[in-house]
Amino acid sequence: MSPRQLTVLTIAVFVLAGSVGQVLPLLGELEQEYDLPSIGVGLVAGTAFFASVAGQLTLAPLADRGYTNQLLLGSVTASAVGSALFVVADGLPLLVTGRFITGLGLGAFLPAARGLVAAQNPAMAGQHLGRLQAVELAGFLTGPIIGAELAAVYGLDAPFIAATAAAAAFIPIVLVLGLPQLATADLSRPRPGTVVRSLVGRRQVQVAILLSIALIAPAGLYEAVWDIYIEDRGGTDRLVALSLAVYGGMFIVMAPIGGRLADRRGPVPMGLTAAALIAPLTVVYGWITVPLVAACFVVFEAFLNGLGMPAAQAAMARATAPGEQATGQGLAGASGEIAAGCLALVAAPIYRGLGAPWLFTGVALFIALVTSAAAVRARVGGESASTTAGRTLAREATE
Numbered sequence: 546m547s548p549r550q551l552t553v554l555t556i557a558v559f560v561l562a563g564s565v566g567q568v569l570p571l572l573g574e575l576e577q578e579y580d581l582p583s584i585g586v587g588l589v590a591g592t593a594f595f596a597s598v599a600g601q602l603t604l605a606p607l608a609d610r611g612y613t614n615q616l617l618l619g620s621v622t623a624s625a626v627g628s629a630l631f632v633v634a635d636g637l638p639l640l641v642t643g644r645f646i647t648g649l650g651l652g653a654f655l656p657a658a659r660g661l662v663a664a665q666n667p668a669m670a671g672q673h674l675g676r677l678q679a680v681e682l683a684g685f686l687t688g689p690i691i692g693a694e695l696a697a698v699y700g701l702d703a704p705f706i707a708a709t710a711a712a713a714a715f716i717p718i719v720l721v722l723g724l725p726q727l728a729t730a731d732l733s734r735p736r737p738g739t740v741v742r743s744l745v746g747r748r749q750v751q752v753a754i755l756l757s758i759a760l761i762a763p764a765g766l767y768e769a770v771w772d773i774y775i776e777d778r779g780g781t782d783r784l785v786a787l788s789l790a791v792y793g794g795m796f797i798v799m800a801p802i803g804g805r806l807a808d809r810r811g812p813v814p815m816g817l818t819a820a821a822l823i824a825p826l827t828v829v830y831g832w833i834t835v836p837l838v839a840a841c842f843v844v845f846e847a848f849l850n851g852l853g854m855p856a857a858q859a860a861m862a863r864a865t866a867p868g869e870q871a872t873g874q875g876l877a878g879a880s881g882e883i884a885a886g887c888l889a890l891v892a893a894p895i896y897r898g899l900g901a902p903w904l905f906t907g908v909a910l911f912i913a914l915v916t917s918a919a920a921v922r923a924r925v926g927g928e929s930a931s932t933t934a935g936r937t938l939a940r941e942a943t944e
Contacts, residue, residue: 546665546725553722554658555680557617557715561624561651562681563688564708565593568631568644570693574701575640585637592641593648594886598879600652605875606740608657609868613726616657618719623650625712631705655681656878660727660870663862670862671812675804675855679797686793727870740872748922749864750873752813754880755919756857759820759912760850761881763827765888766908770896780836788840792847799851804859806852812859813923819853820916824909831905 546554568575568589576586600620608616623646630643662677663670692704744750775785807815826845833839858874865873888908895904 546661550722550724551662551665553715553718554617554661554724555677557621557719558655558658558677559680559684559687560708560711560715561620561647561654562684563691564624564628564712565597565647565651566685566688567692567704567708568593570689571696571701571704574696578701579634579636579640581637581640585640588637588641589644591886592644593651594882596645596648597652598882598886600649600654601656601875601879601882602741604649604653605656606872607653608660608727608871609740611726613657613661613871614719614724616653617724618716620650620654620657621712621715621719623647623653625709625716628705628708628712632702632709652875652879656871656873656875657727659858659862659874661725663859663874664727664867664870667862669805669808671804671807671855671859672801673804674858674862675800675802675807675851678804678855678858679800679851682793682796682800686789727868740869741876744865744869744873744876747864750861750876752919752923753857753861753864753873754877755915755922756813756816756820756853756860757877757881758884759915759919760816760823760853760857761878762884762888762915763823763908763912765885765890766892766904768885769889769892770904773893773896774830774901775836775839778834778836778839780840784836784840788843791840792843795844795847796851799848800855803852804855807856807859812856812863813919816853816856816860817916817920817923819849819856820912820919823849823853824913824916827909827912828906831900831902 572586572590575581575589579585581589604616627643627645627647627650630639630646634640634643659674659677662673666673688708691707695703695707745754771788772782772785775788776782803815803819823846826842826849830839830842833842857877861873861877862870888911892904892908895907
């Protein structure tokens with residue numbers, strides 16, 4: 546992949562992620578504009594998540610069958626179409642349809658993009674994946690800010706017109722420049738569903754999936770209760786926004802470093818160490834009563850996630866052969882997002898019914914259980930999985 550192609554791919558990830566994220570601060574305005582019922586607001590918010598999972602599992606494997614360029618072009622087109630539907634929407638059906646198409650495009654695009662950057666230099670796969678993940682999160686965080694500002698100044702349609710134009714601008718660029726195809730082991734290989742079942746049966750792939758679940762699932766917890774959690778302790782919406790900005794900033798800095806450490810020390814030991822340290826950190830949230838302290842604690846979680854998430858993706862890159870890269874990345878990402886979605890469904894009722902200590906301790910036990918299962922499947926001993934990586938974690942993160 547040429548530097549120009551890598552730049553196009555990276556900017557496209559930013560644009561697509563921002564297009565999906567920009568809707569979140571506009572849900573109230575959409576509710577009023579279209580007189581949406583409460584369930585309708587939930588559908589608009591959640592449809593992209595389920596569509597992304599569907600895209601990762603059903604469309605992303607096409608990149609491994611010789612259709613990488615077409616898949617990326619189709620994903621960018623889907624993002625433009627989905628955003629455009631918000632401009633012409635007159636009610637809930639078109640809003641949900643637009644959200645579904647946008648989420649489907651992002652879900653199809655990301656695994657193929659990860660496969661491409663991992664394949665360009667397998668020895669540095671973690672570092673490249675970390676950089677791409679930092680750009681992805683930057684898009685998710687920046688999209689809502691840009692969308693809210695455009696809506697405040699130019700009206701509710703403005704963010705979606707801008708997203709449509711930004712995505713559409715990449716269509717001729719991809720057509721003219723082209724992007725490299727992922728290697729295919731055998732074009733006559735079984736259908737994608739069969740390949741997925743074959744991958745799931747491998748121990749190394751199982752380890753990568755378990756690491757992804759352990760590291761991504763907690764996002765569902767914070768999505769469901771973080772705003773409520775901070776406000777119950779006397780915090781404000783501004784503090785909630787500040788904590789998210791702090792988390793994003795630290796993650797964006799750490800993800801490339803985490804990827805580089807995964808390349809040097811091994812993705813599985815680094816991923817296991819990060820997840821193992823996140824578990825006790827999660828327990829602490831349940832006992833914090835000062836909102837500013839909780840907001841400051843996100844720095845540590847972002848630090849560990851920045852080290853662990855690229856390691857999980859790099860572990861999948863190492864566990865898959867040419868012709869399996871996009872399928873493997875889609876499988877890991879979808880598994881983590883499904884776990885996050887399930888956790889989001891139960892987090893708020895548990896928080897209200899049993900309280901923060903029970904909720905955060907329960908999530909910590911879940912992380913610890915999944916991480917332990919990954920360690921067992923990896924057959925990593927205590928020295929290589931925790932002691933060695935743990936000793937180097939803080940020292941090498943600043944190198």
